[in-house]
Structures are given as C-alpha cells and as structure tokens.
Amino acid sequence: MSADTKALKKNNNEPLSRESLAELYKAVREFSHTLAEPLEIEDYVVQSMPDVSPTKWHLAHTSWFFETFVLSKALPDYKPPNPQYAYLFNSYYVLAGERHLRPKRGLISRPTVEETYSYRNHVDEGLLQFMENAGDKEWRDLASVIEIGIHHEQQHQELILTDIKHVLSENPLHPEYINKKKNGRTANTTQELRWVAFEGGIFNIGHQGDGFGYDNEYPNHKVYLNPFKLGSRLITNAEYMEFIEDGGYETPEIWLSEGWSSVETNGWIAPLYWQKQNGQWTEFTLSGLRKVAPDEPVTHVSYFEANAYARWAGSRLPTESEWEAAASNLEKDGNFVENLNFHPLSLDKSSNGNPLKQMFGDVWEWTQSSYSAYPGYKTPPGALGEYNGKFMCNQMVLRGGSCATSKSHIRKTYRNFFPADARWQFMGIRLAKDGE
Numbered sequence: 197m198s199a200d201t202k203a204l205k206k207n208n209n210e211p212l213s214r215e216s217l218a219e220l221y222k223a224v225r226e227f228s229h230t231l232a233e234p235l236e237i238e239d240y241v242v243q244s245m246p247d248v249s250p251t252k253w254h255l256a257h258t259s260w261f262f263e264t265f266v267l268s269k270a271l272p273d274y275k276p277p278n279p280q281y282a283y284l285f286n287s288y289y290v291l292a293g294e295r296h297l298r299p300k301r302g303l304i305s306r307p308t309v310e311e312t313y314s315y316r317n318h319v320d321e322g323l324l325q326f327m328e329n330a331g332d333k334e335w336r337d338l339a340s341v342i343e344i345g346i347h348h349e350q351q352h353q354e355l356i357l358t359d360i361k362h363v364l365s366e367n368p369l370h371p372e373y374i375n376k377k378k379n380g381r382t383a384n385t386t387q388e389l390r391w392v393a394f395e396g397g398i399f400n401i402g403h404q405g406d407g408f409g410y411d412n413e414y415p416n417h418k419v420y421l422n423p424f425k426l427g428s429r430l431i432t433n434a435e436y437m438e439f440i441e442d443g444g445y446e447t448p449e450i451w452l453s454e455g456w457s458s459v460e461t462n463g464w465i466a467p468l469y470w471q472k473q474n475g476q477w478t479e480f481t482l483s484g485l486r487k488v489a490p491d492e493p494v495t496h497v498s499y500f501e502a503n504a505y506a507r508w509a510g511s512r513l514p515t516e517s518e519w520e521a522a523a524s525n526l527e528k529d530g531n532f533v534e535n536l537n538f539h540p541l542s543l544d545k546s547s548n549g550n551p552l553k554q555m556f557g558d559v560w561e562w563t564q565s566s567y568s569a570y571p572g573y574k575t576p577p578g579a580l581g582e583y584n585g586k587f588m589c590n591q592m593v594l595r596g597g598s599c600a601t602s603k604s605h606i607r608k609t610y611r612n613f614f615p616a617d618a619r620w621q622f623m624g625i626r627l628a629k630d631g632e
C-alpha cells in the first residue's frame with residue numbers, strides 16, 4: 197500500500213472487488229452528469245462568490261483528482277488531454293503543484309463545457325481500463341485511492357447543488373434548477389419538540405474500521421460524556437421566525453462576539469436566501485422563490501446564528517460526541533440527495549419508531565465542537581494528506597448529512613466542517629441540553 201493510500205484509508209479492510217469498485221465508479225461519475233443535466237450551458241461557468249465554484253470546475257476538478265492520484269501513477273504513459281488542466285483544476289493540494297486562484301475560477305471560459313465532458317470521458321476510459329487490467333500489486337496500491345476519489349466526487353456533487361443554488365439566487369429572475377413546486381409535505385405536520393435523554397458515561401467515538409472512512413474520523417477513542425438531552429427533531433422555520441420576531445438579530449447578548457460582528461458587517465436579519473415580500477417571508481430554493489414553509493427545518497444558517505438561536509431558546513448546541521453517541525443505534529435513514537427533493541422536508545407526523553427524528557439527511561447539524569484532531573491523529577504523509585488534516589483550525593463540525601448528500605457517502609462518524617460564518621450549505625439546528 198502506498199503512503200498516499202495509507203493517508204486517508206486507515207482501516208484494514210480489503211478494498212472492494214474490481215467489479216464492485218468499477219460499478220460504483222461508473223454510477224457515481226454518472227450521477228454528477230445527472231445533477232448537471234437541468235443546467236443551461238451558461239449556468240456552468242458562473243462563480244457568485246469566492247466560496248462557490250462553477251459547475252464546470254467541479255466536473256473537471258473531480259477528474260483531475262483521479263488523473264493525479266490514480267492514472268498518473270498507474271499508467272506510466274498516461275497523457276492528460278491538456279497538461280495545463282493540472283494548473284486550472286488543482287484545488288488546494290500544494291504538494292501536487294501550482295494552481296489557479298480560487299476566486300477567479302468563474303473567469304475561465306475555456307476549456308468549454310463540451311471539452312470538460314471530453315476530459316471526463318478521457319479519465320473514465322483510463323480508470324476503467326486500469327480497473328480491468330491492473331496487476332495485483334498495482335491494484336492493491338491504488339484501489340483504496342479510487343475509493344477515496346469516488347467519495348471525493350460525492351462531496352463535490354453536494355457542492356454542485358449548493359453552489360448552483362447560490363449562483364441562481366443572485367439572478368433577479370429567480371431561475372429554477374428544477375421544477376419541484378410540490379416537494380415537501382403538507383403544512384402543519386410539526387411534531388412537538390421533545391427532549392430525548394441520554395445517560396452519561398464512556399463512549400467510543402470515531403470510525404471503528406467497518407467500511408470506508410476519512411482519516412479525520414480516526415482513531416476511534418473513548419470520550420466521557422455527562423448526561424445530556426437532544427431535541428427530538430430539527431428546529432423549524434416557524435420556530436426560527438419566532439426568534440426573528442422576538443428581536444433575535446437585535447439582541448447582542450445572545451451572540452458570540454464574532455457572530456455579532458458578522459450580523460453587523462453583513463446586515464444579517466434572517467437565514468441566507470430569505471427575503472420579506474409584502475410582510476411575508478419568502479426563500480430562494482432550487483425550485484425558485486417561494487413562501488417559507490413553517491414546518492420545514494430551518495436551513496442556511498451559520499454557526500453563529502445556530503448558537504444565538506440556542507441561547508435564545510435557553511439551551512445549547514450538541515457536541516459532536518453527543519451527536520455521535522446518540523446516533524449510534526439509529527438507522528441511516530433520511531431525506532438524502534437520492535430522493536431528489538433538493539430541499540429539507542417537514543417531519544412526517546405519522547413518523548414513529550425512535551424518538552430522535554431527522555438525524556440524517558435534510559440539513560447538516562451544527563455542533564458546538566471545533567474541528568480538530570482526535571487524540572492520536574497524525575497528519576498523513578503525501579499530497580493526499582492535505583485532504584482533511586490541514587483544515588483543523590477555525591472551523592466547526594457538522595453532522596448527519598443533508599438533502600444534497602448521498603446516502604452512500606454519509607456515516608455516523610462523518611465529520612463535516614465549515615467556518616462559523618458559512619451559510620450556503622444546507623446547515624440547520626438541533627438543540628441540546630445538559631441532563632440530570
């Protein structure tokens with residue numbers, strides 16, 4: 197196993213079989229095309245803010261990843277369609293070479309969208325050829341890297357959706373990514389928020405080695421938790437509107453200092469994509485502008501807003517260990533991207549079973565945990581070691597996945613992370629309290 201392979205895949209599982217990996221590869225690559233299908237050609241190139249990348253860039257960058265970390269190592273005579281693509285489509289891998297400036301990705305009109313799809317085909321042909329013909333040693337060296345590349349592509353599929361949402365939201369014509377006026381459930385289905393109590397004790401946190409995991413989920417370790425309670429469901433738009441109407445955005449004492457600065461600097465008065473029209477809150481969705489549905493989970497709030505809401509509500513946000521301990525016995529069910537809703541759904545009133553609802557899918561749940569290394573974590577060597585470890589500063593952990601996340605991508609141990617003022621992902625709120 198190469199150093200780069202060890203970098204991200206810390207468990208000792210055998211890689212998937214060639215056939216399984218090839219099928220998974222083809223399905224995931226194809227799903228990127230499915231997500232891009234509703235777009236017009238002009239949509240592919242726009243970058244609406246530095247955090248957002250154009251769809252064309254995502255499609256090319258994920259191909260560059262396979263080209264750089266698999267094909268260039270696997271096939272000695274591999275030739276990229278254009279050697280300059282490495283400069284254009286490397287994201288942040290310093291050890292992989294010089295790269296183009298992130299905020300300027302929207303200025304790149306060439307390669308064209310058609311050429312970008314040709315690039316994808318070129319890489320796919322190489323990958324499938326390698327998967328079919330590799331010798332055993334080459335396969336052992338690179339199968340795990342291919343698996344990482346597949347998960348990497350799924351991460352970028354989520355970004356394709358959240359980035360194009362931001363792009364389209366900037367257009368006064370309020371274009372629809374997809375017409376889904378009837379998604380969601382009927383109104384007034386909110387279940388009363390209950391508190392689900394958990395006993396304290398010692399819990400195993402982190403990946404145990406069963407299936408794929410990123411390096412930042414390792415090593416599995418023990419954590420002592422005091423008794424705690426989690427809110428039985430996500431916070432709804434109606435509940436968040438109460439916070440707004442009660443002056444939540446005008447009450448500095450419930451905000452973190454940096455959060456209050458963000459409110460003042462950015463003029464925040466509501467979640468991203470909300471605007472008031474004729475006294476009524478509307479929100480931009482991937483199906484255009486519509487009235488805010490009271491029973492849907494609130495989304496596109498920053499950590500600062502989630503934290504202020506929790507303080508206003510007399511509670512707090514969960515730690516990531518509390519979230520993971522609470523999720524340990526749950527099925528991984530929820531509103532994921534495969535459901536093609538592209539929006540969080542209100543809770544089904546008939547939903548029964550486990551008292552904890554909406555833990556997976558719908559919206560990423562902000563935790564009060566800073567994104568940092570687990571005890572015993574070592575930054576892996578090589579360029580692929582830059583994937584997660586170097587971001588362990590000034591970001592907060594989110595758990596559970598969203599309506600833009602693939603079900604096959606998310607895990608109970610999965611640690612997403614974003615800066616505290618980020619709002620353009622599907623980010624929402626679950627409350628927690630200290631137990632007795």
Ligand SMILES: [Fe+2]
Pocket residue numbers: 257287348352
């Ligand atoms: Fe990437």
